[in-house]
Amino acid sequence: DVKVTQSSRYLVKRTGEKVFLECVQDMDHENMFWYRQDPGLGLRLIYFSYDVKMKEKGDIPEGYSVSREKKERFSLILESASTNQTSMYLCASSSNLPQNYEQYFGPGTRLTVT
Amino acid sequence: DAKTTQPPSMDCAEGRAANLPCNHSTISGNEYVYWYRQIHSQGPQYIIHGLKNNETNEMASLIITEDRKSSTLILPHATLRDTAVYYCIVRVAITNDYKLSFGAGTTVTVRA
Numbered sequence: 001d002v003k004v005t006q007s008s009r010y011l012v013k014r015t016g017e018k019v020f021l022e023c024v025q026d027m028d029h030e031n032m033f034w035y036r037q038d039p040g041l042g043l044r045l046i047y048f049s050y051d052v053k054m055k056e057k058g059d060i061p062e063g064y065s066v067s068r069e070k071k072e073r074f075s076l077i078l079e080s081a082s083t084n085q086t087s088m089y090l091c092a093s094s095s096n097l098p099q100n101y102e103q104y105f106g107p108g109t110r111l112t113v114t
Numbered sequence: 115d116a117k118t119t120q121p122p123s124m125d126c127a128e129g130r131a132a133n134l135p136c137n138h139s140t141i142s143g144n145e146y147v148y149w150y151r152q153i154h155s156q157g158p159q160y161i162i163h164g165l166k167n168n169e170t171n172e173m174a175s176l177i178i179t180e181d182r183k184s185s186t187l188i189l190p191h192a193t194l195r196d197t198a199v200y201y202c203i204v205r206v207a208i209t210n211d212y213k214l215s216f217g218a219g220t221t222v223t224v225r226a
Contacts, residue, residue, distance in 0.1 A: 004157075035214075043158070043216045090157050101205075102148060103214060105157030 003027070004106035006091050012112045019078040021109055023091030030096040032074035033103065034058075034066060036087040043090070049074055050096070081113045118202045123221040126196075132189040134220055136202030139183045145206050147178060149187045150216070151198040158201070158216070161187065192224045 007022035025032065033048040035058075045058030047066040055066050063085060067075045074093075078085055088110050092103040119137040126132040138147065148163040162169055162176045164185075169176045175188040189196055201219040 043214060045214075092157075101146075102160040102163055103158075104160055108155070108157045110155075 004091055004093055004104050006089075006106040006109050008109050009107060010110050010112075012114065013078075013081050014114055015082060017081050017113075019081050019111065019113075021076040021078075021089055021091075021111070023074045023076070023093075023106055024072055025074075025091075025093040025104070026072065027093065027095075027104070028071065029093035029104075030071075031094045031103075032068065033092040033094075034064075034074065034076045035090045035092065036060070037090055037108075038087050046076065081111075083113050085111065086113045087111060118204055118217060120200075120202050120217065120220045122218065123223070126189075126192045126222060126224050128194060128224055128226050129191055132192040132196065132222060132224070134187040134189075134200050134202075134222065135184065136187070137184045138202070138204045141182050141204050142206075145204045147176065147182075147185050148203040148205065149174070149176065150201045150203065150214075151196075152201070152219075153195075153198040159198075161200075192222075194224050194226060196222065197224045198222060 004025045013019050031050050034046045035043045037043050044060050046064050047058050049055045049068040052071050065077045088108050090108050091106040094103045146163050146165050149161040150158045152158045162171055162174050164176045164178055178185045199219040199221050201216045
C-alpha cells in the first residue's frame, strides 16, 4: 500500500512565523504535490514537483515555497504565516506513468494561524 | 477537462451495494474517469479509475457506459466506514497536467 505521511495533523502558529510542513512517501513516486483545501473552494494546487530539486507553481503559490532535496520528501514552507493561510494542507504523490497518474494523499495538516 | 455531474447526496443501508452515478457527457476520447473519496477530516483517498473498460479492485467496481458519457461506482457491500464524500473526476492523463479538480461530489451516508 502507498503510504504518504505528513509531519503533523494539527498545527497552531502565530502570524509572521516561518512554518515548515513535511511530507514523506514510500512508493518511490516521481511526482509530489501540495494542496490546500478550504470549505467552498475545493482542492487548490499550491506547488508540485516532478523530480528531485524540480518544482512548478500551481494555482496559488503566493506566500509559499517548497523544497525537494530527496525523492521521498517534499516540504512546504510558509515564509511568514498569515491568518489567510489557515487551512487544511494536503500532500500527495503519484507515479510518472500515464496509466498510473492517480494521486495518493496524506492525512492532512490542519494549520491555524492566529 | 470534462465537467462531471453527481447527485449531492445519497443514503445506503449497511451491507447493501451502493451505486454512485456520474455524468460526464462531454468526455473526450483520451480522458480517464477517476473516483476518489474523502472521509471527514482526512485526506482524499484514491478508489479506482478507468478509460473504456469496466474495472474492479479490492475497494470497488467501475462501470463505464459504452458511449462513455456516464459511469457508476459500485461499493459491493457498504459499511459504516464507507460514509464519505465521493468525487468523480475526468481528466486527461498527460505528463504536464497534474491538476485534480474536485467538484462538490456525492455525500454518501451508510446507515446501520
